[in-house]
Amino acid sequence: MENIIEVHDLAYQYPDADQRAALDGVSFDVHPGEWLAIVGHNGSGKSTLAKALDGLLPFTQGTVTVGGVVLSPETVWQVRAQIGMIFQNPDNQFVGATVEDDVAFGLENRQVPRDQMLTRVAAALDRVGMTKFANRAPSSLSGGQKQRVALAGIVAMAPKILILDEATSMLDPQGRQAMLALVKELHREQQLTVISITHDIDEAASANRILVIDDGHLIEENVPAAIFAQGERLMDLGLDVPFTAKLAAALQQRGITPPTGYQTTQEMEEWLWQSLSNTSATPTKPTHP
Amino acid sequence: MVVAITFEHVGYTYQADTPLATPALDDVSLTVPDHGYLAVIGHTGSGKSTLIQQLNALLKPTTGQLTVDEFTITPTTTNADLKPLRQHVGMVFQFPESQLFEETIQKDIAFGPQNFGMAETDALALADQMLTQVGLDASYAQRSPFELSGGQMRRVAIAGVLAMHPQVLVLDEPTAGLDPQGRQEMMALFDRLHRERGLTIVLVTHQMEDVAQYAEQVAVMRQGKLVKEGTPQEIFGDPDWLRANQLDVPRAAQFAQDLTAHGVTWPQGLPLTASALADQLAAQWPKGGAAHV
Ligand SMILES: Nc1ncnc2c1ncn2[C@@H]1O[C@H](COP(=O)(O)OP(=O)(O)OP(=O)(O)O)[C@@H](O)[C@H]1O
Ligand SMILES: Nc1ncnc2c1ncn2[C@@H]1O[C@H](COP(=O)(O)OP(=O)(O)OP(=O)(O)O)[C@@H](O)[C@H]1O
Numbered sequence: 001m002e003n004i005i006e007v008h009d010l011a012y013q014y015p016d017a018d019q020r021a022a023l024d025g026v027s028f029d030v031h032p033g034e035w036l037a038i039v040g041h042n043g044s045g046k047s048t049l050a051k052a053l054d055g056l057l058p059f060t061q062g063t064v065t066v067g068g069v070v071l072s073p074e075t076v077w078q079v080r081a082q083i084g085m086i087f088q089n090p091d092n093q094f095v096g097a098t099v100e101d102d103v104a105f106g107l108e109n110r111q112v113p114r115d116q117m118l119t120r121v122a123a124a125l126d127r128v129g130m131t132k133f134a135n136r137a138p139s140s141l142s143g144g145q146k147q148r149v150a151l152a153g154i155v156a157m158a159p160k161i162l163i164l165d166e167a168t169s170m171l172d173p174q175g176r177q178a179m180l181a182l183v184k185e186l187h188r189e190q191q192l193t194v195i196s197i198t199h200d201i202d203e204a205a206s207a208n209r210i211l212v213i214d215d216g217h218l219i220e221e222n223v224p225a226a227i228f229a230q231g232e233r234l235m236d237l238g239l240d241v242p243f244t245a246k247l248a249a250a251l252q253q254r255g256i257t258p259p260t261g262y263q264t265t266q267e268m269e270e271w272l273w274q275s276l277s278n279t280s281a282t283p284t285k286p287t288h289p
Numbered sequence: 290m291v292v293a294i295t296f297e298h299v300g301y302t303y304q305a306d307t308p309l310a311t312p313a314l315d316d317v318s319l320t321v322p323d324h325g326y327l328a329v330i331g332h333t334g335s336g337k338s339t340l341i342q343q344l345n346a347l348l349k350p351t352t353g354q355l356t357v358d359e360f361t362i363t364p365t366t367t368n369a370d371l372k373p374l375r376q377h378v379g380m381v382f383q384f385p386e387s388q389l390f391e392e393t394i395q396k397d398i399a400f401g402p403q404n405f406g407m408a409e410t411d412a413l414a415l416a417d418q419m420l421t422q423v424g425l426d427a428s429y430a431q432r433s434p435f436e437l438s439g440g441q442m443r444r445v446a447i448a449g450v451l452a453m454h455p456q457v458l459v460l461d462e463p464t465a466g467l468d469p470q471g472r473q474e475m476m477a478l479f480d481r482l483h484r485e486r487g488l489t490i491v492l493v494t495h496q497m498e499d500v501a502q503y504a505e506q507v508a509v510m511r512q513g514k515l516v517k518e519g520t521p522q523e524i525f526g527d528p529d530w531l532r533a534n535q536l537d538v539p540r541a542a543q544f545a546q547d548l549t550a551h552g553v554t555w556p557q558g559l560p561l562t563a564s565a566l567a568d569q570l571a572a573q574w575p576k577g578g579a580a581h582v
């Protein structure tokens with residue numbers, strides 16, 4: 001299967017900086033319809049990478065190929081037309097005077113006919129639960145409302161590739177789940193390729209594969225279960241430790257030995273109630289009468 | 290009880306008296322004790338940011354009034370005499386960019402203290418010290434605050450507020466965008482300031498784990514109204530009600546509830562953190578299993 005994104009030996013250094021390169025020799029591929037999570041500590045280069053993919057950075061080393069098009073100043077619009085991006089700060093994203101105009105903007109750019117545009121905008125606002133706010137100025141929305149509107153822009157545009165840069169960081173717990181569920185639906189229904197930059201372990205768990213960036217380098221690449229099995233070290237990678245691992249560590253401190261390796265919530269719960277209902281022993285330990 | 294903060298029937302409408310008027314707070318009454326730690330939670334758009342921006346009079350009540358220690362803020366409070374209030378109440382905004390403006394990070398952090406009368410050299414030294422407190426090394430001092438990653442900007446904004454040594458610290462989703470390590474460190478830092486220096490803290494957050502671990506008092510907002518208030522135990526003790534309000538219980542409480550379905554009981558009350566959960570599990574662990582580790 002052909003890759004939808006290919007990144008080869010990408011490097012970038014911000015202009016003024018006597019700092020180190022923000023990206024250094026990064027290479028990876030993304031398959032069509034894949035869900036890829038990118039994680040890493042603050043300042044590791046995640047947003048820089050996202051901007052590079054969207055043709056927003058004049059990188060001088062390496063190549064980026066999106067849908068068969070090699071990114072260059074000449075092809076940047078061809079590349080951008082395939083990508084819907086939600087920025088880390090939604091304020092950097094809004095261009096319309098009203099929420100409705102803003103969601104329509106991407107469609108106007110793509111010369112979608114007006115009647116079609118109106119239905120698509122209305123449907124998108126409905127899917128993110130922001131219909132009531134169609135005529136409001138984006139700047140007057142609450143933080144979470146802004147993030148919902150940013151997602152509506154993507155829903156309306158229906159791009160091939162979606163890049164989410166911490167797009168759910170200001171949503172309430174259920175809102176976050178609802179927006180994640182919406183992205184999952186799009187991913188399924190439209191074979192959308194998803195790249196999600198996140199510190200949220202649930203969001204990372206939704207991915208087929210996780211890339212770990214550290215100080216501009218790609219240091220690891222694996223399926224979520226393998227990444228999550230690293231326990232306490234996950235903190236260094238810019239991810240939270242899964243709850244089951246935190247609980248396992250707390251139990252260990254109290255003289256109880258849980259099964260080794262990454263446990264899903266369900267596996268951990270099952271092991272616990274079975275151990276508790278077994279009055280003489282735990283399944284992992286032989287009894288010493 | 291010595292009271293630090295009192296909201297008395299506070300109402301707030303954005304663009305009041307215009308066709309675009311948007312009511313955002315409706316008759317909110319609430320008190321926070323001196324040295325208290327209040328968490329404000331609620332659905333997106335429920336009025337949390339609007340509520341806490343009353344505390345330094347960035348927004349002034351349309352109706353009702355509030356007091357913060359010796360300060361009283363009413364609909365007619367003028368901007369003329371707000372300087373002492375702004376020094377007393379430090380605020381970290383939801384979007385950190387909005388509070389950065391100087392040309393270097395060091396100057397940005399030093400601005401507040403200098404504005405309130407500290408000598409320049411002292412303020413710059415304090416800025417360097419604050420920078421390390423928020424996990425950024427000295428190499429950042431001379432860089433522009435706008436040429437930073439999202440999480441780094443957040444840290445600089447926090448450093449700038451802490452440098453003013455406020456007595457009341459108001460935090461609007463202060464850990465959004467921070468990596469989990471940074472989140473833990475910042476929450477621990479706020480907690481230290483609360484316990485050791487007696488700061489009164491008001492925290493807006495969607496992280497129920499942090500509410501369970503740090504807050505002493507929780508206020509739940511819905512559509513501009515304060516709909517529930519109590520201790521974390523009281524608020525999280527009613528998971529169904531919380532879910533009906535778009536909120537959730539902490540992971541540990543959810544986990545414990547799932548175990549309840551299998552007959553496990555919680556004599557000390559529903560545990561809200563991993564360590565509280567482990568305590569209660571250990572207490573009822575079968576003897577043979579726990580003894581030989
Ligand atoms: N406009 C800029 N000018 C100069 N340096 C920058 C600029 N933006 C970011 N940097 C630097 O580049 C590095 C990578 O930043 P980037 O924004 O890609 O990090 P990130 O992984 O997205 O972090 P976060 O989790 O905090 O959002 C950081 O060290 C940052 O200080
Ligand atoms: N400048 C403004 N003009 C008009 N309405 C506003 C303005 N700022 C906020 N609002 C509205 O007031 C209501 C409360 O907003 P607020 O920002 O207080 O919510 P919040 O609880 O902080 O939400 P979030 O969790 O998403 O940050 C929302 O419906 C919002 O759209």
Ligand SMILES: [Mg+2]
Binds near residue numbers: 046047440
């Ligand atoms: Mg970033």
Ligand SMILES: [Mg+2]
Binds near residue numbers: 144337338461
């Ligand atoms: Mg808010």
